Amino acid sequence: MKRYLTHPWLTIRVQLALGAIFVIAAIPKIADPPSFAHMIYNYRLVPASLINLSALVMPWVELLAGLALILGVWKKAARNLIGILLAVFIIAISINLFRDNAIDCGCFNVADRGKTHEQRIFDMKVDVVRDLGMLLMVAQLWWAGKREEDQL
Amino acid sequence: MAIFRAETAAEAVTPERWRLAGVPALFVHLLRFAKRCALLRRLTISMKQNTIFQAAAIVAAGIILALVANAFASRDRKVSLVGTYPNALKVPAREVPVAPPPVVPPVTQPVVTNTQPSTITAPPTATTSTQPTATAAIETVGINPKAKTPVAPAPVPTTTAAPPPPTREFNAHPDKPYIEIAYNDVKALHDKNVLFLDARRTSVYEQGHIPGARTYSVWESDIDDKVNKLFAERNDQAAQNLPIVIYCSGGDCEDSHMLAQKLWGIQFNNVYVYKDGFPDWQQHGAPVHTGANP
Numbered sequence: 315m316k317r318y319l320t321h322p323w324l325t326i327r328v329q330l331a332l333g334a335i336f337v338i339a340a341i342p343k344i345a346d347p348p349s350f351a352h353m354i355y356n357y358r359l360v361p362a363s364l365i366n367l368s369a370l371v372m373p374w375v376e377l378l379a380g381l382a383l384i385l386g387v388w389k390k391a392a393r394n395l396i397g398i399l400l401a402v403f404i405i406a407i408s409i410n411l412f413r414d415n416a417i418d419c420g421c422f423n424v425a426d427r428g429k430t431h432e433q434r435i436f437d438m439k440v441d442v443v444r445d446l447g448m449l450l451m452v453a454q455l456w457w458a459g460k461r462e463e464d465q466l
Numbered sequence: 467m468a469i470f471r472a473e474t475a476a477e478a479v480t481p482e483r484w485r486l487a488g489v490p491a492l493f494v495h496l497l498r499f500a501k502r503c504a505l506l507r508r509l510t511i512s513m514k515q516n517t518i519f520q521a522a523a524i525v526a527a528g529i530i531l532a533l534v535a536n537a538f539a540s541r542d543r544k545v546s547l548v549g550t551y552p553n554a555l556k557v558p559a560r561e562v563p564v565a566p567p568p569v570v571p572p573v574t575q576p577v578v579t580n581t582q583p584s585t586i587t588a589p590p591t592a593t594t595s596t597q598p599t600a601t602a603a604i605e606t607v608g609i610n611p612k613a614k615t616p617v618a619p620a621p622v623p624t625t626t627a628a629p630p631p632p633t634r635e636f637n638a639h640p641d642k643p644y645i646e647i648a649y650n651d652v653k654a655l656h657d658k659n660v661l662f663l664d665a666r667r668t669s670v671y672e673q674g675h676i677p678g679a680r681t682y683s684v685w686e687s688d689i690d691d692k693v694n695k696l697f698a699e700r701n702d703q704a705a706q707n708l709p710i711v712i713y714c715s716g717g718d719c720e721d722s723h724m725l726a727q728k729l730w731g732i733q734f735n736n737v738y739v740y741k742d743g744f745p746d747w748q749q750h751g752a753p754v755h756t757g758a759n760p
Contacts, residue, residue, distance in 0.1 A: 347536065347545045348667065348685035355551055362554035366545040370536050374528035382524065391520030415557050426715070431560065 325458040328451045329383050329393075335448065336380030336396060339422050343373035346424050353420030357406050358413075375399070390459060397452040404445045407438050542668040544687040552727055558718065636660075638707040640735040644726035647711075649750050652740045655711050656752075665714040665721035666744070668758075676713065676747055677755040684724045697732050709736045716743025 318324070343350040351369035354360050360368055375395065382392035403421070410417055416434035418427060419441045429437070536544055636655065639645060647655075656662065662679035664671045671681040682692055700706050710729065714721040726737045740747070748754060 344535065346543060347539070348543065348683070351545050351549065352685050355554060358553075358555055358557050360554065362551040363548050365551060365554060366547055366549040369545060370532040370547075371525075371529050374532045374535070375525055378524045378528050378531075388520040388524065390517045391524060394517060395521050395524060413557050414560060416560075428715075428717075 319454065320458040320461045322458070325455060328454050329386070329389065332396060332448065332451045332455070333380040333383030333385075333392075336376045337384065340373040340377035340380060342422065342424050343369070343420070344377065347373075349424035349426075350420060352426075353418060353424055356415075356417040356420075357410060358415060359406055359409065372399075389455075393452055393455045393459070397449065397456075400445050400449045400452065404442055404449070407442050407445070411435065411438050411442070541688055542683070542686050545685065546687045546690070550728070551724065553720070553724075558720070636709045636736065636738070638735040643730035644712070644723065644737045644739045646741040647738045648741060649746055649752075651738070652711055652713075652747070653750075653752065655709055655738065660709045660711055663710060663712045663722075663725060664744075665712055665725045666719075670715075672756065672758050674744070674748075674754045674756050675760075676744065677753050678760050679713075679755075680760050681758075682712075682725055684721050684728070689725075689728070693728055693732065696729075696734075700734070703733075706733050707736050709738060710734060711738045711740055713740035713743045713747070716741070716745050719743060 347366075347369050350373065351366050354365050354369050376399065379392040379395045379399070382388045383396070403419075407419060414435075416429075416431045417438070418429070418434060419438065421441060536547075636651075656676065656678070659678070662676050663682040664675045664679040665682055665684055666675075667683050668681050668686060671679075671683070675681070680692075682689060700708065712722040712725050712729075722739045722743070726739050729737050
């Protein structure tokens with residue numbers, strides 16, 4: 315089982331998929347920073363002075379980390395960055411679920427879609443599960459990388 | 467560490483040797499410079515294999531690209547590096563939809579103490595049709611501040627077949643950043659050619675807005691310039707006390723409230739927020755203007 319989970323065939327596909335997801339997620343945010351700033355504001359977790367800066371920088375870090383994974387350059391660093399970003403997203407959404415503050419995640423789409431409170435809460439739960447799934451992909455990459463190092 | 471020690475030792479000896487051998491001072495300095503470059507190159511190579519350095523490099527590249535992209539972005543896609551959002555950490559109160567109360571038929575009961583039977587109508591169930599907003603500090607009452615100070619939060623019946631007539635007075639209210647108003651008051655102010663500001667994104671504004679409204683998106687970088695321009699337009703006390711109506715998308719949209727607070731901060735004391743926003747304006751069949759011009 316361990317051999318299959320850390321097999322290079324699986325690892326390369328996970329790496330490409332994770333990279334592609336982050337590149338795709340970054341593009342709408344890069345295209346429209348004001349809307350993404352609004353999304354970050356809705357989380358009510360970031361101090362006012364950092365909202366715009368986060369909205370500008372975070373999508374570019376996502377894009378570069380995703381591209382690094384796809385191209386196989388600085389894989390470990392990109393994997394770690396993506397892991398940190400996913401952990402931050404999961405914590406942020408979970409805090410708002412706990413506070414019953416229904417928000418649009420802003421993960422792949424930064425447009426306000428006019429959902430109801432219940433729809434947003436449901437989507438937030440789905441987002442947490444999805445991000446946990448991606449965190450498992452990061453874990454697979456980490457495990458495969460560690461096994462590769464051990465074999466050398 | 468070994469690199470540093472070796473380099474320091476070499477640097478201490480070799481230039482001295484060169485100087486003793488009669489090499490001009492310029493060449494000695496060049497030699498020192500070349501050695502430092504070599505040290506830097508070796509450090510760079512070792513750090514390139516360091517994951518933390520690589521991650522920091524990705525973040526640094528992200529910051530540079532973000533700043534460059536923002537510098538070259540179009541006006542409506544640009545954000546100011548530091549925004550001013552007063553309620554950034556304040557969780558808004560949830561707007562709970564109020565279910566309409568059941569229609570209570572008039573209760574007719576005989577009064578025994580009277581010789582003639584009389585009819586007593588049950589008082590209507592009082593529920594507020596206005597729901598709590600994110601800025602709970604701001605009262606949602608009539609638009610005349612003098613009239614509203616002694617009034618307790620009186621419930622408004624939900625069974626409003628005909629909307630109440632608009633209030634006639636739109637006095638300045640320097641004690642409050644804004645007052646939320648409904649369609650009737652908004653329409654009355656629109657008919658009086660009062661200044662309307664659209665706090666939604668410019669792209670949304672261009673798809674349709676209240677005729678005469680100017681675009682003042684709080685999320686775009688030029689908002690402070692626009693506010694300053696408005697201040698320059700209305701630079702005396704009398705002009706600043708003229709009514710201004712701000713709207714966005716209604717519902718949980720707070721952009722109009724944020725803009726109102728900005729205006730209040732620079733002495734605009736007669737600002738009204740159209741609580742239900744542009745969707746409500748459309749629902750009432752009021753005129754809509756499209757395009758970039760007011």
